[in-house]
Amino acid sequence: MGRALVRALTEMDGVAVSAAIEREGSLDLGRDAGELAGVGPIGVRLTDDPLTAFAAAEGVLDFTAPRASLAFAELAAQARIVHVIGTTGWQDGDSAPLKAAARHARIVKSGNMSLGINLLAALVRKAATALDEDFDIEIVEMHHRHKVDAPSGTALLLGEAAAQGRWIPLAERSVRVRDGHTGPRHKGDIGFATLRGGSVVGDHTVILAGQGERIELTHRAEDRQIFARGAVKAALWARDKKPGLYSMADVLGLSD
Numbered sequence: 375m376g377r378a379l380v381r382a383l384t385e386m387d388g389v390a391v392s393a394a395i396e397r398e399g400s401l402d403l404g405r406d407a408g409e410l411a412g413v414g415p416i417g418v419r420l421t422d423d424p425l426t427a428f429a430a431a432e433g434v435l436d437f438t439a440p441r442a443s444l445a446f447a448e449l450a451a452q453a454r455i456v457h458v459i460g461t462t463g464w465q466d467g468d469s470a471p472l473k474a475a476a477r478h479a480r481i482v483k484s485g486n487m488s489l490g491i492n493l494l495a496a497l498v499r500k501a502a503t504a505l506d507e508d509f510d511i512e513i514v515e516m517h518h519r520h521k522v523d524a525p526s527g528t529a530l531l532l533g534e535a536a537a538q539g540r541w542i543p544l545a546e547r548s549v550r551v552r553d554g555h556t557g558p559r560h561k562g563d564i565g566f567a568t569l570r571g572g573s574v575v576g577d578h579t580v581i582l583a584g585q586g587e588r589i590e591l592t593h594r595a596e597d598r599q600i601f602a603r604g605a606v607k608a609a610l611w612a613r614d615k616k617p618g619l620y621s622m623a624d625v626l627g628l629s630d
């Protein structure tokens with residue numbers, strides 16, 4: 375995503391790359407971020423010094439790993455800047471430190487930065503409300519072979535939308551793995567299925583399966599630039615907002 379973000383930042387108006395961060399020891403440190411992203415040199419060399427980078431920036435676009443994003447949120451709070459978090463794979467205990475950082479930083483966090491998925495989430499919420507528990511909800515996702523977390527952040531976002539539509543807590547009703555003699559499906563559960571392989575950018579389908587009929591709502595991401603452009607849009611949106619924890623639905627005007 376780092377390369378996609380640099381490409382988006384060089385293509386879009388009103389933004390510029392002030393720094394690009396890699397981990398200590400990375401072989402790419404010192405290389406030009408634009409050259410790595412395939413857009414030619416932009417005069418910004420990869421650094422492993424986030425403190426200096428954050429101090430000089432108005433916002434940070436962060437697609438890394440939960441531990442790194444938590445550390446970056448603390449730095450964004452100290453620098454009082456915008457922090458856009460696309461990272462997925464969060465654990466239960468991660469939300470408290472993020473909320474603490476959002477007292478000073480303007481944080482936009484979403485498992486998916488695309489317009490299409492956030493619109494799909496709104497449709498799923500509506501469908502889950504309209505169709506009662508006689509319609510079983512299952513969420514299927516497929517991603518490229520390099521993805522390390524499951525279910526995807528997007529699948530969980532869509533599951534949350536379905537749970538909101540049904541007024542149920544997702545954590546208590548989600549079934550994330552099935553194996554062996556599982557017994558019959560429990561009415562009202564929200565199931566997840568994960569596929570991994572090849573170069574798939576990101577496919578998500580929410581199935582509402584009833585007796586004798588089935589609705590399938592699908593989004594297929596074809597290009598990672600949709601996530602990068604969404605992240606830049608989120609940063610520009612958050613620039614004049616108060617400190618807080620926002621979602622991509624807030625950015626796109628899709629929240630209730």
Ligand SMILES: NC(=O)C1=CN([C@@H]2O[C@H](COP(=O)(O)OP(=O)(O)OC[C@H]3O[C@@H](n4cnc5c(N)ncnc54)[C@H](OP(=O)(O)O)[C@@H]3O)[C@@H](O)[C@H]2O)C=CC1
Pocket residue numbers: 375376395396397398400437438439441442459460461462463484485486487488527601
């Ligand atoms: N919300 C959205 O719309 C989207 C979210 N994502 C999510 O973004 C994340 C990244 O995805 P992707 O780019 O494919 O993954 P990659 O593994 O290709 O990239 C993650 C990068 O973060 C770097 N990184 C990890 N920890 C640190 C650290 N402490 N300091 C500096 N750099 C660090 C990694 O370095 P190293 O290789 O050295 O570990 C790596 O270069 C995932 O969680 C993915 O699910 C992806 C696409 C869209």
Ligand SMILES: O=C(O)C1=N[C@H](C(=O)O)C[C@H](O)C1
Pocket residue numbers: 462485486517521525526527528529575576577595
């Ligand atoms: O790792 C990815 O590639 C993606 N991750 C996000 C997720 O976990 O949902 C968003 C997108 O689907 C691509």
